[in-house]
Amino acid sequence: MRVSVLGLGYVGCVSAACLASLGHEVIGVDVNQVKVDLVNDGKAPVVEERIGEMIAEVVGTGRLRATTDVREAIMGSEVSLVCVGTPSEPNGSLCTTYLERVTEQIGAAVAERGGRQTVVFRSTMLPGTCLDLLVPILEKYAGTAGVDFGVAVNPEFLREGTSVRDFFDPPKTVIGELDPASGDVVAALYEGLPGEVFRVPVPTAEAIKYADNAFHGLKIGFANELGAVCRALGVDSHQVIDVFLADHKLNISPAYLRPGFAFGGSCLPKDLRSLVHAAQRADVSVPILSHVLPSNAEHLRRAVELVERTGSRRVGLFGLSFKPGTDDLRESPLVELAERLFGKGYDLRIHDPNVNLSRLLGANREYIETRLPHLAQLLTDSVDEVLEHAEVCVVGTKDPAVLAALPHGARPVIVDLVHLPDAEARRAEPGYVGLAW
Numbered sequence: 001m002r003v004s005v006l007g008l009g010y011v012g013c014v015s016a017a018c019l020a021s022l023g024h025e026v027i028g029v030d031v032n033q034v035k036v037d038l039v040n041d042g043k044a045p046v047v048e049e050r051i052g053e054m055i056a057e058v059v060g061t062g063r064l065r066a067t068t069d070v071r072e073a074i075m076g077s078e079v080s081l082v083c084v085g086t087p088s089e090p091n092g093s094l095c096t097t098y099l100e101r102v103t104e105q106i107g108a109a110v111a112e113r114g115g116r117q118t119v120v121f122r123s124t125m126l127p128g129t130c131l132d133l134l135v136p137i138l139e140k141y142a143g144t145a146g147v148d149f150g151v152a153v154n155p156e157f158l159r160e161g162t163s164v165r166d167f168f169d170p171p172k173t174v175i176g177e178l179d180p181a182s183g184d185v186v187a188a189l190y191e192g193l194p195g196e197v198f199r200v201p202v203p204t205a206e207a208i209k210y211a212d213n214a215f216h217g218l219k220i221g222f223a224n225e226l227g228a229v230c231r232a233l234g235v236d237s238h239q240v241i242d243v244f245l246a247d248h249k250l251n252i253s254p255a256y257l258r259p260g261f262a263f264g265g266s267c268l269p270k271d272l273r274s275l276v277h278a279a280q281r282a283d284v285s286v287p288i289l290s291h292v293l294p295s296n297a298e299h300l301r302r303a304v305e306l307v308e309r310t311g312s313r314r315v316g317l318f319g320l321s322f323k324p325g326t327d328d329l330r331e332s333p334l335v336e337l338a339e340r341l342f343g344k345g346y347d348l349r350i351h352d353p354n355v356n357l358s359r360l361l362g363a364n365r366e367y368i369e370t371r372l373p374h375l376a377q378l379l380t381d382s383v384d385e386v387l388e389h390a391e392v393c394v395v396g397t398k399d400p401a402v403l404a405a406l407p408h409g410a411r412p413v414i415v416d417l418v419h420l421p422d423a424e425a426r427r428a429e430p431g432y433v434g435l436a437w
């Protein structure tokens with residue numbers, strides 16, 4: 001394919017050289033004449049493992065050249081990869097100035113060139129940037145997106161330092177496609193490379209890059225805070241993390257990594273509190289660990305807000321224990337939610353197939369009696385009783401009997417805290433509100 005690469009920084013330079021080495025005919029573009037001259041001399045404008053030899057080779061064989069002229073590059077290509085920078089503004093917001101400028105130039109050139117050009121954005125940008133900001137710029141010049149020209153978002157997952165290796169062995173390929181034909185063009189560019197290919201809507205592709213980078217930062221911060229606490233407590237943090245990492249069931253796994261409801265129970269909140277307390281006593285600042293419980297409380301507040309926004313007063317709550325398959329109510333976020341709603345004067349009925357007041361014993365019973373003394377009045381034995389009462393059903397369990405009985409349509413409103421198995425379908429219904437969307 002004939003490919004233009006707009007922006008010859010780390011991402012653009014590596015993409016251009018690697019695509020040329022895969023056999024594509026590539027024209028790189030940059031506003032910086034020095035970078036353009038370096039590439040045309042067969043030299044790399046960035047320092048990266050293997051990039052020097054690769055650029056020398058592909059420039060030598062004529063598969064890569066560079067220019068400062070966007071128009072010339074678009075005229076000589078049918079697919080354009082936009083790799084310009086998207087730095088932070090002083091207030092933290094995303095600077096889209098370079099993206100907007102280059103998109104204007106591409107739009108004008110595509111209009112002049114005619115034929116279907118596919119514009120692929122590789123720069124990292126917030127969900128909505130492509131469809132709400134950049135596509136309208138292109139459409140100002142070049143007709144209708146998805147008809148007269150193609151558009152895709154194809155985020156880059158390379159790591160500086162090992163970016164050439166990462167290009168040929170990517171963790172995954174994400175193609176956010178406006179239409180299937182646009183996605184096909186991107187897929188064809190990378191044909192033969194390993195790794196799973198995900199074809200998703202454009203905003204999803206934009207968001208995936210942020211999910212990845214936020215998680216990577218969080219992982220490093222978590223490991224460093226844990227290391228600092230261990231050090232203060234005289235524990236070898238590397239031994240701790242070795243065992244931690246060996247657990248592929250609960251730690252390095254998809255467990256606990258789906259948007260859903262708040263956590264609770266007799267362990268997580270208590271243990272986070274005491275770990276943070278121990279860190280504070282040792283004068284170790286742990287901002288990530290100390291904000292986990294406040295983050296959880298915020299999530300619970302969002303659930304209360306969803307109920308409030310329905311404007312209805314008669315509420316049914318399905319689920320009460322802290323997680324499915326247990327009757328343990330200690331520090332259950334659903335108990336907290338019930339208590340908040342009750343406190344705000346909502347007319348509440350609750351059903352949890354695992355919780356039967358007469359069967360609750362010991363600490364559990366004491367917990368209910370102190371935390372939610374009116375629970376006995378609110379608990380019902382059947383799903384139907386709750387459904388008959390409720391204008392709003394708050395679903396905090398995936399118990400099969402509850403799922404089977406949940407109605408569809410506008411009434412009662414379903415407030416989904418657990419991402420129901422049929423959430424996709426329900427999303428189109430007027431009475432559905434999801435916390436995990």
Ligand SMILES: NC(=O)c1ccc[n+]([C@@H]2O[C@H](COP(=O)([O-])OP(=O)(O)OC[C@H]3O[C@@H](n4cnc5c(N)ncnc54)[C@H](O)[C@@H]3O)[C@@H](O)[C@H]2O)c1
Nearest residue numbers: 007008009010011030031084085086098102123124156160
């Ligand atoms: N660096 C990384 O490891 C990495 C990894 C993944 C994603 N990203 C994302 O990719 C994008 C590019 O990152 P980078 O590190 O390569 O940036 P960079 O700053 O190194 O390079 C951007 C290049 O674009 C050029 N440019 C700006 N406006 C232009 C225009 N109108 N026409 C042509 N060229 C223009 C600049 O001169 C510069 O050479 C960013 O959105 C970044 O967040 C970077």
